[in-house]
Amino acid sequence: MEDVVKKDILTVLREVVILLEDEEYSEIKELSNHTIHNASIFQDKDSVAAAVIIYSISKIMERSTEKREKIGESIVKVLKDAITLLEKDSVEEYRDSTKSVLKIISETDERLQMFIEEVIRQAEIKKGSKLYEHGISAAHAAEILGVSQWEIMNYIGKTTLTEEAAVDVGKRLDFARKLFGS
Amino acid sequence: MVKSIAFDTGPIISLATNNLLWILEPLRKDFEGDFLMPDSVRKELIDNPMKGKRFKFEAMQVLSFVNRGILKTVEMPQVKSEAAKLLETANNVFSAKGKWIQLVHPAEIEAVALALFMKSSAFVVDERTTRMLIEYPEKLKEIMEHRLHTKISVDRHNLDEFRKRTSSIRMIRSTELVTIAFEKGLLDQYLPNIPEPKRELMDSLLWGLKLNGCSISEKEINKIVKIETKNK
Numbered sequence: 001m002e003d004v005v006k007k008d009i010l011t012v013l014r015e016v017v018i019l020l021e022d023e024e025y026s027e028i029k030e031l032s033n034h035t036i037h038n039a040s041i042f043q044d045k046d047s048v049a050a051a052v053i054i055y056s057i058s059k060i061m062e063r064s065t066e067k068r069e070k071i072g073e074s075i076v077k078v079l080k081d082a083i084t085l086l087e088k089d090s091v092e093e094y095r096d097s098t099k100s101v102l103k104i105i106s107e108t109d110e111r112l113q114m115f116i117e118e119v120i121r122q123a124e125i126k127k128g129s130k131l132y133e134h135g136i137s138a139a140h141a142a143e144i145l146g147v148s149q150w151e152i153m154n155y156i157g158k159t160t161l162t163e164e165a166a167v168d169v170g171k172r173l174d175f176a177r178k179l180f181g182s
Numbered sequence: 183m184v185k186s187i188a189f190d191t192g193p194i195i196s197l198a199t200n201n202l203l204w205i206l207e208p209l210r211k212d213f214e215g216d217f218l219m220p221d222s223v224r225k226e227l228i229d230n231p232m233k234g235k236r237f238k239f240e241a242m243q244v245l246s247f248v249n250r251g252i253l254k255t256v257e258m259p260q261v262k263s264e265a266a267k268l269l270e271t272a273n274n275v276f277s278a279k280g281k282w283i284q285l286v287h288p289a290e291i292e293a294v295a296l297a298l299f300m301k302s303s304a305f306v307v308d309e310r311t312t313r314m315l316i317e318y319p320e321k322l323k324e325i326m327e328h329r330l331h332t333k334i335s336v337d338r339h340n341l342d343e344f345r346k347r348t349s350s351i352r353m354i355r356s357t358e359l360v361t362i363a364f365e366k367g368l369l370d371q372y373l374p375n376i377p378e379p380k381r382e383l384m385d386s387l388l389w390g391l392k393l394n395g396c397s398i399s400e401k402e403i404n405k406i407v408k409i410e411t412k413n414k
Contacts, residue, residue, distance in 0.1 A: 004279060037330050041278045135276075135326035137311035138192060138395070139226065139287035149226050150237040153195045153308075153395030166318030167353075169402040170409060176358040179187070179303055180212045182365055 001046055001091050005038050009050050010086055016054055017079050020061075020072045028058035032123075033130060040134040043144055046095070048127065052145075053098055055123040056116070060105055064112060074104050121147070129156045185215030188297035189253070190290055191226045192308030192395055193356040194219070198240045199394040200387075205363040207252050212366070215303070220265075220296045221257040222289035224248070256296055265295035271344045272315060276323060278332045286312055297351055305353050310397035313355075316348045356391050357398050361406055381411045 012034045019028050032055035039047035057075060064071050082097040102120065106113040128145035129152060132138055142152045165172075176182075197203045210217050219227070228248070231241035247253045269291045276283045290312045297305040307313050314322040319341055327334045363369055364384055373379040388403045 037332065040326075040330055041281055041283055041332070043284055132309075132311070134329040135283070135285065135311060135322060137286045137290055138309040139290050140284065140311075143287055148231060148234075148237060149191050150195055150199075150231055150240065153192055154199065157393040157395040165399065165402060166314065166321065169405050172354060172358055173361060173406065173409065175304070175352060176354045176362050177365070179354075180209055180362045180366070182362055 002038075002042055002044065005035075005042055005044055005047055006086060006089075008035055008038055009046060010083060012050060012054065013079055013083050013086075016057065017076055017083070020057075020076050020079075023069075023072070025058065025061040025068075025072075028061065029055060032058060032127075036127060036130045036134065039127070039144070040131055040136055043136075046091075048144060049095070049098060051127045051130075052120065052123045053101055055126060056102060056119045059119045059123070060102075060112065060116065063115060064105075071105055075101055078104055125151050125155050128152045129159055132156050133159075183301060185213070186218050186300045186302045187213065187215065187304045187306060188293055188300065188302040189217060189219045189223065190293040190305070190307040190309070190312065191219075191223045193306045193359065194223075194227055194244055194253070195240075196308050196356040196391045196394045196396045197359070198243055200390045202360060202363075202387075203243055203247060205359065205368055206247060207250075208366070208368055209359060209363060210252055213303075217253050218256050218296060218300060218302070219253060220261060220289070220292040221255055222292045224255045226289055256300070258296075258299065261292060261295045261299050264299055265292040268295055268344070268347060271340050271347070274340045275315070275319065275337055275344060276326065277335045277337070278326075278330060283326070283334075285315065294348060294351065298348070301350075303352070305351050306355065306359065307353055308355050308391075308396040313353055313397070315344070316351055317353065319345075355398060356396050357388055357402075357406070360387050360391060361410065364410060378411070381407055384410045 012031050015031055016028055032051050035047040035050040039051060061068060061072065078097060078101045082094050085094040085097055102116055106116050124145040124147050128141040128147055131141035131144060138152050138156065139149050142149045206217060228241045228245050231237040248255060265288060269288055272286050272291060273284045274282050276285065294305065311322065323334050323336060364387065369383065373383055376382060384407045388398065388406060392398050392403065
């Protein structure tokens with residue numbers, strides 16, 4: 001793991017822990033975008049996984065009003081362990097630890113199990129769309145997040161702003177007319 | 183060599199998700215040539231979604247166009263070889279924090295290589311990055327710097343090489359295909375019984391494509407609608 005990636009993941013995870021302890025759940029979602037800058041440049045699985053997990057945690061905390069406190073405590077415990085492991089450069093154990101976050105949540109509340117699977121899928125599509133926003137192509141962003149380009153295309157159209165084009169739209173249309181004998 | 187138009191994955195997805203794939207048949211007839219896609223694009227459009235549940239039916243619809251020869255899949259070693267060179271160059275143009283930014287995927291670049299190898303009349307691509315890399319890489323750099331809050335370095339040699347290799351490519355999007363279909367009256371069956379039916383239909387078609395992933399700005403949509411409804 002690159003040093004800059006490790007440093008940024010640690011910063012973000014520490015902030016997530018603070019927000020969970022302070023029960024400031026609504027701010028967690030924003031943090032999930034912080035590792036996307038590194039994910040765009042380094043395209044490493046750790047930055048991508050951190051973004052997906054943090055986003056998923058934010059959605060689960062939004063949803064699980066009943067056992068929220070208990071779930072929050074479980075997540076904080078796992079994240080603190082993960083932070084310690086990463087600080088010690090035990091990268092493989094850190095990865096195993098973060099993977100277990102969502103499993104622990106589903107054990108806390110069985111009803112959340114199906115919801116969690118859907119949340120993770122949505123998180124992957126959203127983060128893929130973020131990579132696209134940052135300049136990575138749609139197919140490559142889909143590959144990095146392990147989702148289909150059908151899903152990414154469907155999502156980016158509804159969220160991504162399109163900048164001015166290099167070629168005038170009238171000229172592009174004139175060219176298309178010539179192709180089809182219009 | 184038979185006249186052709188090469189397709190990336192995106193435009194087919196945009197047309198399929200808007201129930202407009204059928205316009206390819208009359209458009210191909212008017213074009214009097216082949217509509218091609220590389221094998222890697224077919225994989226993403228058809229083979230992968232056919233293995234799952236989501237988008238399986240859309241994939242089957244695309245498959246029916248392949249089976250009928252309206253879309254042709256091409257698998258040629260020369261295309262793969264050219265794509266490998268292009269991919270290497272394209273993914274070594276921009277760097278940040280001492281790393282080359284891997285911008286594009288082999289499937290997209292294979293579609294570009296196919297267009298080059300077959301000397302296609304046009305390359306149809308809906309997604310922003312590949313198109314900008316060919317047409318306006320400076321703007322792509324600007325977008326990335328703005329989004330990543332990081333200085334992006336450009337390897338001029340690789341950028342010039344990529345530009346040189348791709349300079350003959352002319353690009354259109356699914357929005358241009360649909361606009362031509364509109365001009366030809368192929369979409370008249372959808373004209374609504376409301377004031378300014380042509381304007382409403384054109385606007386809805388372009389927004390439908392945009393919302394399903396075609397990279398077109400609102401300003402461009404408004405301009406096309408204005409062009410298409412002027413004096414009509």
